[in-house]
Amino acid sequence: MVVMKFGGTSVQDADRMDRVLSIAEEELNEGVVLVASATAKTTDRLIQLTQASARGDEESVQSILNLIKTHHFQIAHDFLEGEYLEKAVARLETLFAELGTIVKGMTLLKEVSPRTLDAVVAFGEILSTTLLYHRALQRGLKARLLDSRNYIITDDSFGNATPDIRETYRRLSSGVKVGAGDLVIMQGFIASTPDGTTSTLGRGGSDYSAAIVGAGLHASRIEIWTDVHGVMTADPRIVPEAQPIPQLSYEEAAELAYFGAKVVHPSTIQPAVEKNIPVLVKNTMDPNGPGTTITHRSPYKGLKAIATKRSITLITIQSYRMLNAYGFLSRIFDVFAEYRTPVDLIATSEVSVSMTIDNKANLHSITRELSKIGKVVVEEEKAIISLVGEDVWKTHETILNAFSALQGIPVRMITMGSSHINLSLVVADRDGEESVRRLHRAFFEKG
């Protein structure tokens, strides 16, 4: 059995949805679980909808709602007919009536809790899979539509919930049977708490859903279908010369994903690693292309790709009380733990510690607490540039070449992951893209 995940751009309209079903059909003899995201832009629009409701801005609420409605009804009319169209339209009407009721409540109260936000954004995936399902039936496929909320069970951290993996695997293995010829359609991103309240796995979370479903059902592989040729040597939006990487290790892929190569969601890799299931990243617009295969082993040592993470905050804490002291770092990290803020990079000297964080939600409180320990300097608008590959910094040429490529661009911090897999630099955000382009030129565009 294969799990195939299709992202928002892969299901953006009727043509793409048809393409997706053709790709899935090719693999139906193995049995397919198709995990789909909301159509491109829909999740953003649903979030805008909640923001407009919170302002009590009824005019914007109606216009966003109409945009989402028109788009989905258009898809239904574009590729469905007869009873399939009738059934799909009836289902869409019901879904939009439910959404309308929630939105009315929000607009009246001018209040949107994280729980309500999840209830609203979940409609994106429910709508897209409803359309895929009816089209699959019209195409004569043996299709079933499941609600992921009955299988993926999380805690109540709405907006970025953590799955209860054991319960989720239990429900998947007892409730989802996939035989040869079967097409099971499920939603990415959405889940529920044990009492049935809708939750979500965080933005971009459909990859994670696919990996959880793949691991829970012992899939032979997990395919992530997207709008690029695979994991590339750099973000192709920044570097048009970027090339697909045929093979990567889980560790390399996780590092790249975490440090900004958003083609694969960072958590995706984890459930696949644990069950040793290969992850393939492929292009919906070029299904016969090789894509990227992510497995346990790296095919060769050295640099594979350059990733970048923007809008980073660098926090430096300095104190002479650090000299020869112990327990200092733990006091610092307790502050980050208290405010549930992950630290990405860290560099220390005898009297100072520099750290980067991505999430600024609690920056003010964190700074206030850290000031009790030492002098704190906060620098915003930074970018992390990561050179990733097994043993990437073991050869001194990588470091020499990197610094010579970056001549004239001030490097604020440098760290080398102890796993030898990541050499990261911090530069000003405005220098981020130029740094990636120069490094890519130096390492991948020679000759």
Ligand SMILES: Nc1ncnc2c1ncn2[C@@H]1O[C@H](COP(=O)(O)OP(=O)(O)O)[C@@H](O)[C@H]1O
């Ligand atoms: N190293 C990289 N390789 C491939 N794509 C990358 C990389 N870094 C960033 N990206 C971006 O990731 C995008 C695909 O991710 P995403 O938008 O989440 O797709 P989807 O909607 O299919 O889930 C690509 O369009 C690309 O611009």
Ligand SMILES: N[C@@H](CC(=O)OP(=O)(O)O)C(=O)O
């Ligand atoms: N629709 C959700 C989940 C997701 O993963 O989408 P995509 O696969 O298009 O990145 C989001 O936009 O965050």
